[in-house]
Structure formats: structure tokens, C-alpha cells
Amino acid sequence: MGFAVVFLLLSLGLAPAAMGQTAPPPFRICYFSLNNEKEFQETKKFVDRLNRSSPRKIEVTEYQDSTGDAKPEESFQRLVESGVECDGLVISGHHTGAWGGKRAKGGSLSLDFMETLACDPKHKAWFERVHALWLQGCRTLGIGEIRADERDSDAVSADFHTQRVGDVREEDHLQQGFSDLNMEFSATLDQDNPLSSRYLRLFPRSTVFGWTRTAPGEKSHSERSLLYHMAHIARRISKEDKFPENPESFSPKAAEAYFLALRLAIDDLHGRRGDCEDLLVGSWLDHGTPGKSKGYGFNNPDLNAHRALQRNSNPQLERARRLDCLFRKGRSKEELHEALSEALRDRRSIGLTFNSIFEALQRLKREGQAELLKEVQEKLRGSAVLQAFLSEKLASRQLGVLRKIDYYAFSREMWDRSDARAEDQIRAAAMSQLLVPLRNANDYDRRDYKQTLMESLSKHGLVTKEFLGALVDSPKADYDALGLVAQFIGASKHPIEGASEILRKIVDSPKAGNYAHSHAAWAIGESKHPIEGAAEMLRKIVDSPLADGFVLEDTAQAIASSKFPIEGAAEILRKIVNSPKADAIVLSDVCLAIGNSKSPIEGAAEILKKTMDSPKADVIVFSNAARAIGSSKFPIEGASEILRKIVDSPKADEAMFSNAARAIGSSKFPIEGASAMLRRIVDSPKADGYVLERAAMAIGESEHPIEEATEILRKIVDSPKAGSKELISVAWIIGASKHPIEGAAEMLRKIVDSPKAGSKELISVAWIIGGSKSPIEGESEILKKIVDSPKMDNESLADLADQIRSFRRPLPEADAILQRIEERRRGR
Missing domain, CATH: 3.40.50 (Rossmann fold)
Structure with a gap:
């Protein structure tokens, strides 16, 4: 040679x-x-x-x-x-x-x-x-080529290599996650292509x-x-x-x-x-x-x-090269049909081109080409060779579990029938991957992979009661696997038979730890279906000597977000408040649980006071106590006293004031002494523009009349801290309040005369007048002041004219005001 x-x-x-x-x-x-x-x-x-x-x-x-x-x-x-x-x-x-x-x-x-x-x-x-x-x-x-004696070896398993390389991702500076690796090793070990x-x-x-x-x-x-x-x-x-x-x-x-x-x-x-x-x-x-x-x-x-x-003459590879590009780039029916006819001629051709065929189908779905997709699927459905090929692939260890799920879903959709053997193989492979322990608490990439795997199984209906039970009962199940099952139950859109029993096993497991307990609490709160014995499980979680602030927080949030009443919620919340591990964040979540609970919380006022009396209570705790009163679906005895305590607190700042005002406005039940508290808020030197706006909004939003509302609104308009935004809010309140505002015209004039009011604010006042169901005293005079204001340019005047033409009720001097607008626009 x-x-x-x-x-x-x-x-x-x-x-x-x-x-x-x-x-x-x-x-x-x-x-x-x-x-x-x-x-x-x-x-x-x-x-x-x-x-x-x-x-x-x-x-x-x-x-x-x-x-x-x-x-x-x-x-x-x-x-x-x-x-x-x-x-x-x-x-x-x-x-x-x-x-x-x-x-x-x-x-x-x-x-x-x-x-x-x-x-x-x-x-x-x-x-x-x-x-x-x-x-x-x-x-x-x-x-x-894989030898007969290698077929059961880890060396030819995509799932094995996923975990092996995943363990050294950081050392090898690989950017891919475990899910990417699983797909990539499926290609690396592929015997057909x-x-x-x-x-x-x-x-x-x-x-x-x-x-x-x-x-x-x-x-x-x-x-x-x-x-x-x-x-x-x-x-x-x-x-x-x-x-x-x-x-x-x-x-x-x-x-x-x-x-x-x-x-x-x-x-x-x-x-x-x-x-x-x-x-x-x-x-x-x-x-x-x-x-x-x-x-x-x-x-x-x-x-x-x-x-x-x-x-090196190889017609099959030459043909596969051409077909790959047709599947990747082909857009017409003729191109894809021609490519499929060639690709489906024998098993070897299918093996070389199936990845491209599969990606072409995903592309047609993404592009919304439903008619062409249906025709392509019909052609594929007629191939017995393709069906046999997929059966072999699903049994192959060279195919990673994520790709197996995709291929099985494709096969099931194509031939409209399930394959119990293939499903069992997929679940066994998935179980093996889900039970691989985390290397440490920061092994987020592996955790993300497990979540992706569970989501893929769920998406294609491959998660069964038996699968979840076996996962929880496995001696290899660690806190991460238990937490993953709990998370799945909480996120499921469909009822899971035996979900309550599975969650109980997780809570009772000595391997659960804080991570699994937090996820079990989260599952109870997020579940779209009732969880039998939820209160008992939450009590066990709170009573666990391992329960830390995060667990207590998740338990309180479970009560807050649960779509179903939790019996004994008040007792659980008391336990949380009394825990030495409850910090300000936990106390804040207790307040939110009271406000969002779907059932009455016995002794809610007492619990709220305890959170506020805690030496750990900060501004957020006080603010969330106010929010609880504003959002509660049930009356809270002593709510007025709690809000007064918030407003009078030496810790009171802008956040506490604004949340107290919001609570007054949004409460479904009357707040005794509401006007006195709003006056205190507005008069406070700590009240900024946002606080003033919230106080005004409280008057407009409240289902219950606020005494001395006019005086409070006047204070807001006259405040040196009130800017254009606050002026607009007051104007909106005058027009939208559920209760009459005495002296409305006087305040609208004040807003129009304010040096802080620009054309936007002036037009807002006109809009309030036009939207009012009944005439406002001196409304024509106010509109004329707006028209004559030097702050109104031609564009603003045109907008004002459109507003007046669209008024919901007739305005006696509308024609004269419109004429005045036209003259101003012409410079007369």
C-alpha cells in the first residue's frame, strides 16, 4: 500500500x-x-x-x-x-x-x-x-455494533450515561442539563442511525x-x-x-x-x-x-x-442524506409525501430517517399545519414496518427514558392503542431514574431532570396509583423522591386514586425530612381535589421536631391557598404562631392564611393580635394583618381594634398605612371608626402620595359609607404631597363612589385650579363629569374653566371635545362649550 x-x-x-x-x-x-x-x-x-x-x-x-x-x-x-x-x-x-x-x-x-x-x-x-x-x-x-454479551451492560444504556456524565457536569464544564444529556445519549448509542x-x-x-x-x-x-x-x-x-x-x-x-x-x-x-x-x-x-x-x-x-x-458507494446513506433535508426543510405536501414513500420502503431506511420524520411531525404541530399533519400521519399509520421498528426501539436500552416516552406517545397516537408491556418498561426505566439519590442538597440539575421526567410521564398519562405507591414504598426512596411525588399530587389536574393515603405515607416516612414535608403541605394547599385527613397531616408536619421556618411557612400557605375547608385550621395556625421557629415571614403567612381561608378561622382576631405582639413582628406582619381583614370572606371580631393598633403603632410607615386604608376599602364588613383612621392616616407626616391615593381609593371602593368622606378627600387635595396621580384618584372617587360625596363640585374646581393639574388631569375631571349619573353642581362652569386653561393645547382640546360628545347624559351648555373649544383651537 x-x-x-x-x-x-x-x-x-x-x-x-x-x-x-x-x-x-x-x-x-x-x-x-x-x-x-x-x-x-x-x-x-x-x-x-x-x-x-x-x-x-x-x-x-x-x-x-x-x-x-x-x-x-x-x-x-x-x-x-x-x-x-x-x-x-x-x-x-x-x-x-x-x-x-x-x-x-x-x-x-x-x-x-x-x-x-x-x-x-x-x-x-x-x-x-x-x-x-x-x-x-x-x-x-x-x-x-453492540455484541450479544453487551446488551445488558450499563455501557449501552442511555439512562446510565445520563447519570454518569451528569455527576461530572461541573467538572467537565457542560452546559447541558440531565434532560438534554438523556436525549443526546439516545442519539449517541443509536444502532439504527x-x-x-x-x-x-x-x-x-x-x-x-x-x-x-x-x-x-x-x-x-x-x-x-x-x-x-x-x-x-x-x-x-x-x-x-x-x-x-x-x-x-x-x-x-x-x-x-x-x-x-x-x-x-x-x-x-x-x-x-x-x-x-x-x-x-x-x-x-x-x-x-x-x-x-x-x-x-x-x-x-x-x-x-x-x-x-x-x-464509498452506499445508496442507503446517500438517500438518507437527501431525505433528512426534505424532512427538515420540506414544506409542501408533495415533498413530504415523496420523502415518506422512500423512507418507509424498508426497516433500514426507517432507522436512518426516523429522527427526522419525528422532528418533522413536531414542526408541523408547532406551525399549526393540521391538514398536512393529518395526511402525513395517515401515511405513517399504514406502515407495519414502522410499527415493528417502534416496538423494538421502545424495548432498547440505547433509547433514553425521555425519548422512549415521546416515541411511545407517538406510537399510541398513531395506531390508537396502548401497549401495556411498553408502558411497564417505561415506568420501570423512569422509576430507576427517579430513585437515583441527589448528591447533595444543591443538586438542582438532577432534581430538575426528575421533575421533567415526572411531567413527561404525567403529560402522556403514564403515572398510575401503583407507580406512585411503588415509588414511595421503595427502600431507595429518599426525601427528594417523596417530595417529588407530593409535588405531583398537588399539581395534578385529575383526581389521583389513593392520593390521601400516599401523602399520609410521605408525611409519616422517617426519610421525609423538611423537604418532603414542605412539598406535602404544598400539595394539600394546591390540590384541585379534596385531600382526606389534610388537617391531621398538617398538624403532624407542624409538630415534627424537624419543622423549620420554611415548613411552617408552607403549612400556613397551604391553609391560605386550599380550595377546600381545612378542619382545625385555627389550631394549626396557633401552633405555627407559638413555634419558636416562626419568624416574621411565617407570621406574615399566618395573617394571609386567615385572610384567604375558604372557611371561618375560629379566634382569627386573637391569632392576628398574637402575630402583631410577637417581638419578631415587622412592618410586613402588620401590613399582612391589615390585608387579612380586607380580604377575609368572614367577619373578624375586633377587626377595627386591630386596624387601629396598626395605624397607631410607632412602627407604622407608608406600607402599613396604605394596607390599613386598603383594608378599610375592601372589607366586606363595616369597620367601626373607619373615618377616624383614614383621617389619622392622611394627617400623618409619614403619609406620601401613594398613601394618600390609597386613602382616597378606600372611600371610593368601600361597600359601607365613610363618615366625613368629603373632609378626608379635601385634605388629600389640599395636601402638599398630593401630586397629579392623587388628584386623578380623587376625581375618580367623586365619579365612581358608591355613596354620595358632599361638595363634589368644590373639589373638582380645586383640582382644576391646582398648579399640579396638567391637561391629563383636566380631561379626567371632564370624564368624571360626563360619567356622572346625575348633574354635578356648576359642571358647565368647571368645563369652561378647563377649556380656557392655558394647559390645554390643540390636541388636548380635541380630546376634550370627543369626551363631551360622548357624555352619557345631555349637558345643557354642551353646544356652547364645544363652540368655545373650536374657537380656542382656531386661536380666537
């Missing part, structure tokens, strides 16, 4: 004897390093040494931008769209089915993304220009070099891999079948051999590259094969290489 290649080199003028010829344009090796910058650096140093004597220069450039927040996919797209032509392309990093690492700050580079990019006609030529592709990462060419075939279709004129299991890492000096490959090519084409000097340090004589090796690896060779591909492939394999590397390689046989697709 070596002599044949030497003959080829000589015939093309590539051998050492021809090195004095005029230098043609440089070759270019493009690097996309997502983890280890040393790989690019070592190749750059190697090439720099070659360029000192090479007849044709070689450029090595890094294209992954790691200086800012650029996402790898954005960087890769920039490379493709830059016009730069790459003879060789090196992609390196941690590989899970997508590429990541410490230099990939903004995400990952997925194969799906590159495939979609390549299907764009304007990018097609770029991918076809690459002659050599090095994929430097674990399992970049898939895992090869292996990564090797996908990369061959993506770069159809490229020889592809990669790894099938664990690739060398930084500690093994992975940066030398490409250099060792060159050393083995050089050995194979030498007459003596010997390695040249060390590729990390060599003489000008050895540089000739290395230049020829590198050119052989990345040059098209005037269309005769196919004559030497076996040598390139063999050299790559040698650098990982024990006994053949001779010090220039790794003791790692888990690698492979493939001849280029366009030089």
Missing part, C-alpha cells in the same frame, strides 16, 4: 523532489475546540515547524470564540457563513451526542444543529468542501476519524492525537516502513515526510483521494492499537474511521 501511495504522490508532484516548485494557495485546518485549547496549540506548533520548509503553506485557525458569551452554535455558524474553506476540520471537546466543555461558555454544539445548517442550500458547499474530519471526543462515532453514518452524511466528501468509547483525555495528552496520526501516515508511506522523528520536535528532513503525511490527510489529490483513504484509515487505527502505536499513540483501541460517503 505504501509504495502505491508513493507512486501517487510522485505522479501528482507531491513527493519531496517537487518541493522546490512555486507555492500554491495554503491548505487550511479549521479547529473548533470546546474544551482543551492545547489540541489546537500543539497542531499549530507542529504546522509552524512544517511551514519553515514546506512548498505549500498550511494555516491552522481556531474558530470557537471563548473570549465572551458566544454560543458554540453561533460561532460554528459564523465559520460556515464566513466564506472560509476548510480542507480539514477538527471538532474537539466533551461529547454526549452534543459537544461541550470549558471553552463552550454559552451552551453546546449539537449534531442536529449542524445537520439543519447543512440542509440550507447556501451552506451545502461548505460541508462538502471538507476532506478530513477529526472528531476528538468520547463516542463521537457512536459505540459501534449511528453517529458515524450521520457525520458521513453531514460531510459527504470527508474521511471521518473518531472514537467509539472513551477517548483520550487531557491527562493522556489528547492534544497529540492528530500529530500521532500524521506519524503513522508518514510511517506507512516511507520506503523503510519507519516512523520519522518525534512529531513534537523534528528536523527539516523529517518535515518533508510530515508535510506529505498532512497533505495526504487533507488534500483532495486532484480527485484521487480515494486511492489513499485506506491508508489514512489504517494509520488512524494504528495510533490507538496496542502494539502498533510504537510510542506514537494511545493504548486505546476504542476508535474507528470511515472512508468518505461519496467515495
Whole structure:
């Protein structure tokens, strides 16, 4: 083989004897390093040494931008769209089915993304220009064919690798979450559409070099891999079948051999590259094969290489490449029908294209193309081969549980029937993932994955009473698994048989801890269906010696948000208030529970007073006590006394005042002494504009007459702290109050005369007059003052005219006022 290649080199003028010829344009090796910058650096140093004597220069450039927040996919797209032509392309990093690492700050580079990019006609030529592709990462060419003795091994399980790699996400600087990893490993381990075939279709004129299991890492000096490959090519084409000097340090004589090796690896060779591909492939394999590397390689046989697709006739892969793009980009009925007819012809074609078919269906759903989607589904429904293919996939350990759920939902929808065996397999796989313990309390990524998995199971109706029960009863169930089940029960839109018993088991479990107890309380509060024994469970949660502030807070919130009465809620709230662990936040939530409870809270006033008397009570506690009075559906004995205590408190500030005023306005029951409290609020030097506005709104919103309302509103209008917003509020109150406001006309005139009132406020006064059901004394005079105001420009006057024309009742002097507006607009 070596002599044949030497003959080829000589015939093309590539051998050492021809090195004095005029230098043609440089070759270019493009690097996309997502983890280890040393790989690019070592190749750059190697090439720099070659360029000192090479007849044709070689450029090595890094294209992954790691200086800012650029996402790898954005960087890769920039490379493709830059016009730069790459003879060789090196992609390196941690590989899970997508590429990541410490230099990939903004995400990952997925194969799906590159495939979609390549299907764009304007990018097609770029991918076809690459002659050599090095994929430097674990399992970049898939895992090869799975042997019979490997089928039960964790090494071929997507779910296993999800957890394995998920444990080292931070160390490997991976941006993907567990859910992403689960999907990516489904692609990495795929036997029907292996990564090797996908990369061959993506770069159809490229020889592809990669790894099938664990690739060398930084500690093994992975940066030398490409250099060792060159050393083995050089050995194979030498007459003596010997390695040249060390590729990390060599003489000008050895540089000739290395230049020829590198050119052989990345040059098209005037269309005769196919004559030497076996040598390139063999050299790559040698650098990982024990006994053949001779010090220039790794003791790692888990690698492979493939001849280029366009030089290694494979009609099925060629067809799959074309169909992939039709499914990704096709929009017409004809295109998709033609693609489906070809894809469904046999099992092999289905295996190579099913991912693209599945994504095409999701795209049609997103785009709302219901009619075309229905036609595509009908065509798929008629394929018995597809049905058999999906049954096999669902039983495969290479398919991650999230993808299994998607495929099963697709299958069930397609053929309108359930498969009990497949559902049991999915639930078993999900159970295994849900019971993997958290590494620590901050293992949020794994927790998010479990929640995503539960949501997916729920979405497709795969969660049963038995499944939840088995999860809770499992000896492997920790506080996180118990909390997850409780959270699921609380969020479920449909009744769950035995939900109360399952929650009771969670609360009683010695493994529950605060986390599961908090989620059980949350479930009781959020459940859309009655929980039998809810009060007993909440009491147990509060009485637990482990109950901390968060648990107490969630318990109070459960009473506040529960859609069903909780028997003994008052006793539970008392226990919470009396707990030494109850802080201001907990006390505030107790107040809100009283205000929002769906049933009366016995002794509510006493509990509210206790929260306010606590040395831990702060402004928020007092404010929420006021809000409880304002929002309660049931009368609270002594509510007036509590509000008076809030208003008179030395702690009273703007928040407490505004919430007390809000409570007076929104209370469904009369508040004794309301007007005195509102006066106290308005007169306080702490009252700002917002407090004044809330006091005014209380008068307008109250179902019960407020004595001396006019005097209070007058105080607000006259206050130096009242701005334009407060003036508008008073005007609105005059027009919208449920009770008559004495002296309304006088206050409207005050607002119109106020230096703080602008055109917006003046027009609001006109709107109040027009909306009033009965005439306001002196309303025409007020409107004329508005028309004559220098604050009204032409646009404001036009708006005022429109207001007057739309008044709900006739205005005696309307025509004269409109005439006055018209004259002002004309400048008369």
C-alpha cells in the first residue's frame, strides 16, 4: 500500500523532489475546540515547524470564540457563513451526542444543529468542501455494533450515561442539563442511525476519524492525537516502513515526510483521494492499537474511521442524506409525501430517517399545519414496518427514558392503542431514574431532570396509583423522591386514586425530612381535589421536631391557598404562631392564611393580635394583618381594634398605612371608626402620595359609607404631597363612589385650579363629569374653566371635545362649550 501511495504522490508532484516548485494557495485546518485549547496549540506548533520548509503553506485557525458569551452554535455558524474553506476540520471537546466543555461558555454544539445548517442550500458547499474530519471526543462515532454479551451492560444504556456524565457536569464544564444529556445519549448509542453514518452524511466528501468509547483525555495528552496520526501516515508511506522523528520536535528532513503525511490527510489529490483513504484509515487505527502505536499513540483501541460517503458507494446513506433535508426543510405536501414513500420502503431506511420524520411531525404541530399533519400521519399509520421498528426501539436500552416516552406517545397516537408491556418498561426505566439519590442538597440539575421526567410521564398519562405507591414504598426512596411525588399530587389536574393515603405515607416516612414535608403541605394547599385527613397531616408536619421556618411557612400557605375547608385550621395556625421557629415571614403567612381561608378561622382576631405582639413582628406582619381583614370572606371580631393598633403603632410607615386604608376599602364588613383612621392616616407626616391615593381609593371602593368622606378627600387635595396621580384618584372617587360625596363640585374646581393639574388631569375631571349619573353642581362652569386653561393645547382640546360628545347624559351648555373649544383651537 505504501509504495502505491508513493507512486501517487510522485505522479501528482507531491513527493519531496517537487518541493522546490512555486507555492500554491495554503491548505487550511479549521479547529473548533470546546474544551482543551492545547489540541489546537500543539497542531499549530507542529504546522509552524512544517511551514519553515514546506512548498505549500498550511494555516491552522481556531474558530470557537471563548473570549465572551458566544454560543458554540453561533460561532460554528459564523465559520460556515464566513466564506472560509476548510480542507480539514477538527471538532474537539466533551461529547454526549452534543459537544461541550470549558471553552463552550454559552451552551453546546449539537449534531442536529449542524445537520439543519447543512440542509440550507447556501451552506451545502461548505460541508462538502471538507476532506478530513477529526472528531476528538468520547463516542463521537457512536459505540459501534453492540455484541450479544453487551446488551445488558450499563455501557449501552442511555439512562446510565445520563447519570454518569451528569455527576461530572461541573467538572467537565457542560452546559447541558440531565434532560438534554438523556436525549443526546439516545442519539449517541443509536444502532439504527449511528453517529458515524450521520457525520458521513453531514460531510459527504470527508474521511471521518473518531472514537467509539472513551477517548483520550487531557491527562493522556489528547492534544497529540492528530500529530500521532500524521506519524503513522508518514510511517506507512516511507520506503523503510519507519516512523520519522518525534512529531513534537523534528528536523527539516523529517518535515518533508510530515508535510506529505498532512497533505495526504487533507488534500483532495486532484480527485484521487480515494486511492489513499485506506491508508489514512489504517494509520488512524494504528495510533490507538496496542502494539502498533510504537510510542506514537494511545493504548486505546476504542476508535474507528470511515472512508468518505461519496467515495464509498452506499445508496442507503446517500438517500438518507437527501431525505433528512426534505424532512427538515420540506414544506409542501408533495415533498413530504415523496420523502415518506422512500423512507418507509424498508426497516433500514426507517432507522436512518426516523429522527427526522419525528422532528418533522413536531414542526408541523408547532406551525399549526393540521391538514398536512393529518395526511402525513395517515401515511405513517399504514406502515407495519414502522410499527415493528417502534416496538423494538421502545424495548432498547440505547433509547433514553425521555425519548422512549415521546416515541411511545407517538406510537399510541398513531395506531390508537396502548401497549401495556411498553408502558411497564417505561415506568420501570423512569422509576430507576427517579430513585437515583441527589448528591447533595444543591443538586438542582438532577432534581430538575426528575421533575421533567415526572411531567413527561404525567403529560402522556403514564403515572398510575401503583407507580406512585411503588415509588414511595421503595427502600431507595429518599426525601427528594417523596417530595417529588407530593409535588405531583398537588399539581395534578385529575383526581389521583389513593392520593390521601400516599401523602399520609410521605408525611409519616422517617426519610421525609423538611423537604418532603414542605412539598406535602404544598400539595394539600394546591390540590384541585379534596385531600382526606389534610388537617391531621398538617398538624403532624407542624409538630415534627424537624419543622423549620420554611415548613411552617408552607403549612400556613397551604391553609391560605386550599380550595377546600381545612378542619382545625385555627389550631394549626396557633401552633405555627407559638413555634419558636416562626419568624416574621411565617407570621406574615399566618395573617394571609386567615385572610384567604375558604372557611371561618375560629379566634382569627386573637391569632392576628398574637402575630402583631410577637417581638419578631415587622412592618410586613402588620401590613399582612391589615390585608387579612380586607380580604377575609368572614367577619373578624375586633377587626377595627386591630386596624387601629396598626395605624397607631410607632412602627407604622407608608406600607402599613396604605394596607390599613386598603383594608378599610375592601372589607366586606363595616369597620367601626373607619373615618377616624383614614383621617389619622392622611394627617400623618409619614403619609406620601401613594398613601394618600390609597386613602382616597378606600372611600371610593368601600361597600359601607365613610363618615366625613368629603373632609378626608379635601385634605388629600389640599395636601402638599398630593401630586397629579392623587388628584386623578380623587376625581375618580367623586365619579365612581358608591355613596354620595358632599361638595363634589368644590373639589373638582380645586383640582382644576391646582398648579399640579396638567391637561391629563383636566380631561379626567371632564370624564368624571360626563360619567356622572346625575348633574354635578356648576359642571358647565368647571368645563369652561378647563377649556380656557392655558394647559390645554390643540390636541388636548380635541380630546376634550370627543369626551363631551360622548357624555352619557345631555349637558345643557354642551353646544356652547364645544363652540368655545373650536374657537380656542382656531386661536380666537
